[in-house]
Amino acid sequence: MEHLDCGLSPESRASTLLKLMNVDEKIGQLTQLFGWKTYDKNPDGGPVKLTDAFKEEVRSRGVGSLYGTLRADPWTGVTLSTGLSPREGAEAVNVIQKFAMEASRLRIPILFGEECSHGHMAIGATVFPVPLSMGSMWDVQLYKRICRAVALETRVQGGAVTYSPVLDVVRDPRWGRTEECYGEDPYLAGEMAAAAVTSMQGERLDDPGSLGVTLKHFAAYGASEGGRNGAPARIGPRELHEIDLPPFRKGVQAGALSIMPAYNEIDGVPCTSNRYLLTDVLRRQWGFDGFVITDCGAIDMLANGHQSAEDGAKASALALRAGIDMEMSGSMFGRHLKSALDKGLVSSEELDEAVLRVLKAKFRLGLFERPYADPEGSAAIIGRAEHRELARRAATEGTVLLKNERGTLPLRADVIRKIAVVGPNADRMYNQLGDYTSPQARASVATVLDGIVGKLKGTESEVLYAPGCSVRGQSREGFERARAAAEEADVTVLVLGGSSARDFGEGTIDLRTGASVVSDSAESDMDCGEGIDRVTLRLSGVQLELAQHLKQAGKPLVVVYINGRPIVEPWIDGHADAILEAWYPGQEGGNAIADLLFGDSNPSGKLTITIPRHEGQLPLVYNNKRTRGKRYLEYDLTPQYPFGHGLSYTSFAYSPVRLGTESIAADETTHAAVTVTNTGDRAGAEVVQLYVTDVVSSYTRPERELKGFCKVFLEPGESAEVSFPLGKEALQITHPDKEGEVEPGLFVIGIGGSSVSLNKVELRAVASAEAAGPKGDRA
Numbered sequence: 001m002e003h004l005d006c007g008l009s010p011e012s013r014a015s016t017l018l019k020l021m022n023v024d025e026k027i028g029q030l031t032q033l034f035g036w037k038t039y040d041k042n043p044d045g046g047p048v049k050l051t052d053a054f055k056e057e058v059r060s061r062g063v064g065s066l067y068g069t070l071r072a073d074p075w076t077g078v079t080l081s082t083g084l085s086p087r088e089g090a091e092a093v094n095v096i097q098k099f100a101m102e103a104s105r106l107r108i109p110i111l112f113g114e115e116c117s118h119g120h121m122a123i124g125a126t127v128f129p130v131p132l133s134m135g136s137m138w139d140v141q142l143y144k145r146i147c148r149a150v151a152l153e154t155r156v157q158g159g160a161v162t163y164s165p166v167l168d169v170v171r172d173p174r175w176g177r178t179e180e181c182y183g184e185d186p187y188l189a190g191e192m193a194a195a196a197v198t199s200m201q202g203e204r205l206d207d208p209g210s211l212g213v214t215l216k217h218f219a220a221y222g223a224s225e226g227g228r229n230g231a232p233a234r235i236g237p238r239e240l241h242e243i244d245l246p247p248f249r250k251g252v253q254a255g256a257l258s259i260m261p262a263y264n265e266i267d268g269v270p271c272t273s274n275r276y277l278l279t280d281v282l283r284r285q286w287g288f289d290g291f292v293i294t295d296c297g298a299i300d301m302l303a304n305g306h307q308s309a310e311d312g313a314k315a316s317a318l319a320l321r322a323g324i325d326m327e328m329s330g331s332m333f334g335r336h337l338k339s340a341l342d343k344g345l346v347s348s349e350e351l352d353e354a355v356l357r358v359l360k361a362k363f364r365l366g367l368f369e370r371p372y373a374d375p376e377g378s379a380a381i382i383g384r385a386e387h388r389e390l391a392r393r394a395a396t397e398g399t400v401l402l403k404n405e406r407g408t409l410p411l412r413a414d415v416i417r418k419i420a421v422v423g424p425n426a427d428r429m430y431n432q433l434g435d436y437t438s439p440q441a442r443a444s445v446a447t448v449l450d451g452i453v454g455k456l457k458g459t460e461s462e463v464l465y466a467p468g469c470s471v472r473g474q475s476r477e478g479f480e481r482a483r484a485a486a487e488e489a490d491v492t493v494l495v496l497g498g499s500s501a502r503d504f505g506e507g508t509i510d511l512r513t514g515a516s517v518v519s520d521s522a523e524s525d526m527d528c529g530e531g532i533d534r535v536t537l538r539l540s541g542v543q544l545e546l547a548q549h550l551k552q553a554g555k556p557l558v559v560v561y562i563n564g565r566p567i568v569e570p571w572i573d574g575h576a577d578a579i580l581e582a583w584y585p586g587q588e589g590g591n592a593i594a595d596l597l598f599g600d601s602n603p604s605g606k607l608t609i610t611i612p613r614h615e616g617q618l619p620l621v622y623n624n625k626r627t628r629g630k631r632y633l634e635y636d637l638t639p640q641y642p643f644g645h646g647l648s649y650t651s652f653a654y655s656p657v658r659l660g661t662e663s664i665a666a667d668e669t670t671h672a673a674v675t676v677t678n679t680g681d682r683a684g685a686e687v688v689q690l691y692v693t694d695v696v697s698s699y700t701r702p703e704r705e706l707k708g709f710c711k712v713f714l715e716p717g718e719s720a721e722v723s724f725p726l727g728k729e730a731l732q733i734t735h736p737d738k739e740g741e742v743e744p745g746l747f748v749i750g751i752g753g754s755s756v757s758l759n760k761v762e763l764r765a766v767a768s769a770e771a772a773g774p775k776g777d778r779a
Helices: 010-018 024-029 052-061 086-103 131-137 140-155 186-201 237-244 246-253 276-283 299-305 312-322 331-342 350-365 377-383 387-397 448-456 478-490 541-550 570-575 589-597
Strands: 031-034 065-067 111-114 212-218 258-263 401-405 418-422 461-467 491-497 559-561 578-581 650-653 664-665 668-677 684-694 705-714 717-727 745-754 757-766
Touching: 010 212, 010 350, 010 491, 010 559, 024 331, 024 350, 052 086, 052 461, 065 299, 086 377, 111 350, 131 186, 131 387, 140 387, 186 212, 186 237, 186 246, 186 664, 186 705, 212 246, 212 276, 237 246, 258 276, 276 312, 299 331, 299 717, 312 350, 331 350, 377 757, 387 589, 418 448, 418 478, 448 491, 448 589, 461 478, 478 541, 491 541, 541 559, 541 570, 559 589, 578 589, 650 745, 668 684, 668 705, 668 745, 668 757, 684 717, 705 717, 717 745
Parallel strands: 031 065, 065 111, 212 258, 418 461, 418 491, 491 559, 559 578, 664 757
Antiparallel strands: 401 578, 650 668, 668 717, 684 705, 684 745, 745 757
């Protein structure tokens, strides 16, 4: 058959195959079922057994895609004992794929989609720090290496597409999914988006180690009202195009295969049925040529949530006509799309267009030539030492030193006689992994206690451990033991924060979407993650009381936060001697934190999200508009820790900013440069940040905008010149209905170590006729 000729283009092959398909088979290709429900594990260790329901689905119309076939967590009910090893997972994918191709009329392979937010969500896969931590690295090259590792671990086991990266720009960190995002800045998110696409998808999507990328959640999911998951985004078109859409555009420009719309609505239109977003902007303005897949249960929400459709057929029609190509969960398209077609709610041409996009993606991924996973490769590649080392380095670079009074850190192992390690997150492995994480063997995760014990092994120092309390619980029974350890020790490392560890147990999981459900159970420590939004940024439970109790011991107090959103605790900010913000640092987090505590690594992380002094200041972002108002009665608008903040064990000095020219035309490019010098006595890395302020503009602009960054490593006394281009991308004003433009006028260019510590210089943009000299780079 012609569509099997790999010498033809994916477009030609897809068009040829489409002509052979009937309506049921077409709808089958737009349907994604839950993969973990397609098989049962053989208790005797043999091949998995396929379920009768899955077999019937394949025989009746075929199955286009499976979601989370290898996903293991409380939603799927897959545990370490009932789940599949890397080799077994690949073998199971092959059993499923073999049946799907042999039992269906046209032998179309299944597309396996997997969750890979910070590592493949499968048993045995490497667990990297959460995206908020990886954003805090400000290290695009390291992030590319991490993404490549995730792609290798996922594709070798049969996963062809990942539902990441998350490109939502966070406005209100009370939102439970803050940890899944890179932070509050669109430029940073866009750079990470491009890095994820290029490194995961590789040079060719049909290469054995390439993984198709899905950009999500399109769009303004991070702008939800009150930080509530899926709540309306009350923003206008200019803010949408200025803040929320740029990261997605960067990902599309890099060649992303897929897009996932968000659950929320924008100006009364749910993103799942928003034709302006999914067709006008995405395809017509940006030229996106991949396919669009819904989030789980999103079409159902049109009829049972948004109430914008009265039944399943109309909801399915709304989604398809807006630009949806595939439905995750498949329940609405599977049950209602044929009825919508029969009723004339959608046309056969609209159906064919969606099917064509899905088929084209399968041909681009090489699934017809290479449909099967590699069991031997899975056993060798997944979770290998090289990837664990990457996870450790990422956790090291993503940890932010917020405070370090009187040089409390680094600690000296040769001086400390006894060290107290206290707190609910000091030795709870799941509490440091973050949401969207599979079950882990205890030996595969290094907690902070593990890291410190390992660091001091072979020395005369003694480690005293006491949990003190739980994350959310109200019990103070452990306080006295913790206080005794602090009094006996020379220094206390207090590990506080939150937990996004999903809980087993009936009623704690939304069975439609897999999100957690808020529970009053005292046994649950989960206070962050999908579905867990808060009214406060304070520590849960009695953690603050524990800190205050330990401070009375009179010994140095080092606080380590392990959490998924900023923590606002003024007492700790004022009384702790040092504070490390580690976010959820992944399986190697404990070792990385120990490296930082004892000076084997120098902190280089910087905040990608503003930490306020009080929740009442929210929304508080560094790129607020200048018309935001002056202050509240109780507080002004200064944060506790600003965007871009992060200390080091060394110090850095910046020269004045040098411009290539003092004025440029709107279509020209120049550069801004500084010399950065390590003025301390330790080697270290500095994140050099470029900000632009448009002094006067036809529409109001943010007070300052990040437009470049570079991480440089310097030995003591060493200097380096860092240069950034300044052109249209950095200076332009964004318009919803046309291309951006550089307006003539004055710009302030700032370069420094944080958003509030900048050396500044003025640059003037002029109309082309006013500019002297040849066009192009005037450096």
